[in-house]
Amino acid sequence: MHDHGTHTKLILAAVVGFAVLAVLGVPVLSYLPLLAILAICPLMMMFMMWRMGQDSDTTREDRPAAHRH
Numbered sequence: 001m002h003d004h005g006t007h008t009k010l011i012l013a014a015v016v017g018f019a020v021l022a023v024l025g026v027p028v029l030s031y032l033p034l035l036a037i038l039a040i041c042p043l044m045m046m047f048m049m050w051r052m053g054q055d056s057d058t059t060r061e062d063r064p065a066a067h068r069h
Helices: 004-025 027-054
Strands: none
Touching: 004 027
């Protein structure tokens, strides 16, 4: 399956980098809107990949009738 530890380490590294830049006096708050926009793409991709993995675990016939579309 997927290694979620890698994602956690990447997020932790980004937070630490953000904190270091803030301590050094870089105006990081002005970059927050740009960073938020850039973060949306990978977050959506991870969510879609997770959903695809959830859907592939069961077939249409295995799901309860209430969840069939």
